[in-house]
Amino acid sequence: MDRPLARARSASQLLHRRERLDPAALVRRLLAVQAQDGRAAALALRARSEGLTAAAIEGDDELVVAWLNRGTLHLVHRDDHPWLLALTAPTRFANNRRRLGQEGVSPQDADRAVAIVRAAVAEAGPLTRSELAACMAAQGIRTEGQATPHLLMLAALRGVVVMDARRRYALADPAPEVDRDRALAELARRYLAAHAPASDRDLAAWAGLPLRDARAGLRALDAPPPEPTAEAVPPRLLPAFDPYLLGWKDRTFAVPERLARRVHRGGGMIRATAAVDGVVVGDWDVDDDRFAAERADVERFLSGARPAS
Secondary structure (H helix, E strand, O other), X not given: OOHHHHHHHHHHOOXXXXXXXXXXXXXXXXXXXXXXXXXXXXXXXXXXXXXOOHHHHHXXXXXXXXEOHHHOEEEEEHHHHHHHHHHHHHHOHHHHHHHHHHOOOOHHHXXXXXXXXXXXXXXXXXXXXXXXXXXXXXXXXXXXOXXXXXXXXXXXXXXXXXXXXXXXXXXXXOOOOOOHHHHHHHHHHHHHHHHOOOOHHHHHHHHOOOHHHHHHHHHOOOOOOOOOOOOOOOOEEXXXXXXXXXXXXXXXXXXXXXXXXXXXEEXXXXXXXXXXXXXXXXXXXXOOHHHHHHHHHHHHHHHOOOOOO
């Protein structure tokens, strides 16, 4: 176990909580937080800034959710959505088209569904998945099975809609022209700010982009990022899919071999874990007094209460 590396990466991931950041600033620092589980994404922010509540995150209109890195839902700042989408969406269309075909949705109906979604949210404002499914079904679009989520994914990949932090679909901001080379450099810079020390393979795995793109972005940087201080990190309760366990290709620096299968069960599933000084010691069921304050703060966070002064 490389404890200095675990400490350095814990610091880059803000697990030391040296600053009190609001949700939007925190997400900008992390760049993208995996968010197919909305509560887990919110708890990932709680672990990195004091005084947050789930309600504050849900009510922050600077945050959006979209299918981005690795073709998975991520929570990002609204300003970062257009260029991240431009980098990641092109690799996802073929799989989306294949899945829609498996669900019995023709390319023509898929195009029509995107137009229906655009018109519905333009007229009514943010709508839920079930509300949009009803709009599509009313106009003869197949919505059974997994057709609805894949149709909404297509609308998101085309830059038509995004989700807000409450998982309602709204029109995406108009997308500016994105220079791919500059976007790759920005990706590399922002990734390293939240993950250094890291390699080109780490960046490629995290973003779900070819290794050549990761290397191109890193080559474009004017200077390497400063190395984070390898400082001790207090005990932390991390949620499922926490960025600390998804940010690098190899997570052995943080997860002892004896716990690897328990933490990573396969199929992309990452359990909620307890970490001490950047090293996982178990899941949330551990009976350890070192986590009493963290458990209390999780309860406070979910209840919406303010921290005691």
